Amino acid sequence: MAVTFAEALRQGTGRGVKIGILDTGIVNIPSLEGSIGGHYQVVDRDCEIDVIENELGFDDVGHGTPCADIIHRHVPDAKLYDVKVMDYRSENSRYKIGAGIRYATQQGWDLLNICVGTQIDYFRLREVTQDALDKGLMIISAIDCFGESVGYPAGYDEVISVDYDLFTNPTQYCFTEKADICAHGVYVEAYNVDGVIEAYTGSSFACPHVTALAAKVREFFPAMTNREFITRLRELDGVDQLVNR
Numbered sequence: 001m002a003v004t005f006a007e008a009l010r011q012g013t014g015r016g017v018k019i020g021i022l023d024t025g026i027v028n029i030p031s032l033e034g035s036i037g038g039h040y041q042v043v044d045r046d047c048e049i050d051v052i053e054n055e056l057g058f059d060d061v062g063h064g065t066p067c068a069d070i071i072h073r074h075v076p077d078a079k080l081y082d083v084k085v086m087d088y089r090s091e092n093s094r095y096k097i098g099a100g101i102r103y104a105t106q107q108g109w110d111l112l113n114i115c116v117g118t119q120i121d122y123f124r125l126r127e128v129t130q131d132a133l134d135k136g137l138m139i140i141s142a143i144d145c146f147g148e149s150v151g152y153p154a155g156y157d158e159v160i161s162v163d164y165d166l167f168t169n170p171t172q173y174c175f176t177e178k179a180d181i182c183a184h185g186v187y188v189e190a191y192n193v194d195g196v197i198e199a200y201t202g203s204s205f206a207c208p209h210v211t212a213l214a215a216k217v218r219e220f221f222p223a224m225t226n227r228e229f230i231t232r233l234r235e236l237d238g239v240d241q242l243v244n245r
Helices: 005-011 064-074 093-107 123-134 207-220 226-236
Strands: 018-023 036-045 048-054 079-084 111-114 138-142 160-165 181-184 188-191 197-200
Touching: 005 207, 005 226, 018 064, 018 093, 036 093, 048 093, 064 079, 064 188, 064 207, 079 093, 093 111, 093 123, 111 207, 123 138, 138 207, 138 226, 160 207, 160 226, 181 207, 207 226
Parallel strands: 018 079, 018 111, 036 079, 111 138, 138 160, 160 181
Antiparallel strands: 036 048, 188 197
């Protein structure tokens, strides 16, 4: 019997779905045991941007690890791939994010969760983002809540941009003019790099909730695109625990 979109959102665990997390890195904390498919880092070597593999992940900012934990909590069977594109210095971020997206496309992953960004609409970033989308990669990106614009890649038309608000249920969402979707991102509890629960606030911690919803759907609808996903969410109009308030 075919699974409906709403049923996929309720039943999905992310089985068979590969999610790239472009962020500040992921530490192998106990809550993520068995969920990480690989650790990678985008590096700048003599003005050449390259992607290298790390046996052990590291997160010197403490940002990517809780984002990964939030995703894993909702889709425990999804495989997470750590792509460190930013550190505490945030140097060459637009180039590194672009390199990370290109690498994810080459690997054939299903989803990208991007909770970092740049205020610069760099043409190469736009190109690799569109290429990834054209090849079936779903990209969910947090907006910049403090910059002059929502930032990039969140600002590109076909990327699912995510803002944050306070919801009583982490699977709740609403739609706003500033972003494609607004999800739970106030006092979100997640494990930090030390494996201790901490409360986080911001669009960066709302974005993983949307990525998890997309992973649930991709488990049953592997060809689902960004636009189709948002359109179907709008059509639900508050099915069960997925409340469009």
